[in-house]
Amino acid sequence: MADHYTIYDIAAEAGVSIATVSRVMRGEASVSPKTRAKVDAVISRLNYRPSSIARGMTSKTTNALGILLPKLLNPNYAMIFTGANDAARRRGYSMTLFPWHSITGQQEHQTLALAERRLDGVIICVEYMPDNEREQFLTDLKKLRQYMPIVLIGCVPRTYDFPAISYNMAGIVRESVSALIGLGHRRIALVGGMESDRDELRRDVGYQECLKDARLPYVSSYRVFCGGRVEDGEAAFDSMLSGLQKNFWPTAVVALNDLVAMGCAAAARRHGLSIPGDISVLGCDNIFCAPYLTPPLASIDMHQQQLGARAVELLLSGENIREEAQWEMIMRGSVAPCR
Amino acid sequence: MADHYTIYDIAAEAGVSIATVSRVMRGEASVSPKTRAKVDAVISRLNYRPSSIARGMTSKTTNALGILLPKLLNPNYAMIFTGANDAARRRGYSMTLFPWHSITGQQEHQTLALAERRLDGVIICVEYMPDNEREQFLTDLKKLRQYMPIVLIGCVPRTYDFPAISYNMAGIVRESVSALIGLGHRRIALVGGMESDRDELRRDVGYQECLKDARLPYVSSYRVFCGGRVEDGEAAFDSMLSGLQKNFWPTAVVALNDLVAMGCAAAARRHGLSIPGDISVLGCDNIFCAPYLTPPLASIDMHQQQLGARAVELLLSGENIREEAQWEMIMRGSVAPCR
DNA sequence: CTGAAAGCGCTTACAG
């Protein structure tokens, strides 16, 4: 390293001006074949590569996009990234991944840190957010917008005036719970999410509406909050079951995501329940391993790759549109009629 | 966007020179409290954020590292990224992920494209490589090295003179197959990898050595090559079973990775085999869902987070060391004695 | 403690 050449070295070596080297590098037509050949020879002999950062200095555009995602430990986010990355490449942009340090806290630092990069745009995946952080986050987004276009994806509060592709969590849970009610279930648990989340599209809204429509009671014991990992779901559901007499155990559980669903399934089995005989389990995200679990895990396919790709399009279009992400229920063996 | 301010705007607004603004931004001590307060006020009023690219222009260092990984669809790579990213942050560096477009082809383009970024270093994950591409790849690496320090991880050929943390695939397979032989298995399949790979650390070497030591025949029907996804393993193992009389079916299978192992298990079940009763399955990488499969999938834990973190240390140390990655066999219900 | 000035490595009008 460090022993690389600059445009001056190439120009000197080839006996031309740096402007000419620049033209050759950029493939401009206005260079004589002879000169081009001479310069090209030097470039490849010395392995010259222009500095994208010097380039960015002058050209005001970097052909680089960014995407801010929660930690990749959930394969779900890897899919979003893949979709976005592929779409960006097709349009001639690079896509850089920035993982959130944590969902809450120090977001000011993180969101605004992006402003220092001169990206041509950034996609930000919004997760559950406690009510008290929402204001600050919005402020940061507005500041960041001074520096680059932004597209939000995920659980985007309705009040945010940004181009966005949002998940209608309420709608998803409504359909999930309806399906289970349709199968005869009456005691349906909902596991995952943050209690402090007050968005009107959050899962709880759909859950409660749906119970109400079916004239079923809202039983707060059936609603537990937890993080998004397998262990979180396992611990949360374990303690729900431990805290209830067997004849009050839920006969179905809707989980925040597939990881949490896997945890719920493990906890249920530990308590002697069989799936789906004793309890149905419905996840969300349809991660790659869902069909390979025993029984195969029913889930909601969020079309993550499409989502990522669409976010890139939206970002590059510059339009201030708000869309809703597509999704699709995938029924599998982990869900069965209530017996 | 585009309506952001530069250091000149701040200087003018605060009535100081740009040098002073720079000093305030960088937190230098040699600024009077009064001046600092005045400048800080303007900075926060205008949401000024310095351009990291202009900064990189002058300071010759970007505090940015990169990591080149295969597509993230295997959670394994997400773990490596997470480990590397966390370690980088602790040392004050950012970590940018570059996914390989594909394992083979257009690598020239990709590897060298990195040279244009002025990163302070890059970690490159090397996957199986056909013999005929190895030379070209090495050439590219040498060119890239002119621009930034490199650390290689993964299946790194012994002949490469680069700092590296390599997987001893031969050793891993040797131990896997030994363990199965110790459990009484005699017909052991190996699924995954590329036939054209000729590295001396590749799986096949360990496989063949181990069979030889146990004076077992090398049965080429038990060795199938395939890609790294679940479907690949499923198709490959399905056709192996379909092509053999039942009494020659393997009683154990060692898979390239856990995804391929999941595919093998699915194919085995489709052929009426139970796991581990009729056939043992051993994966590799110990991805998060391995313990939640039925039966739980035995695997090799590659300590990916540690690997990623160690690669960052090595990169920043500047030492030209070659290490071997740690690993550990995790026995689970998918492996049992041969009956 | 503060400022004027040079320089980082490119691109891009502007001349010729």
Place this chain on the structure above:
DNA sequence: CTGAAAGCGCTTACAG
């Protein structure tokens, strides 16, 4: 078709 020169937005000796 080619070159001299200005400029991108910072940092950093060098003076004072």
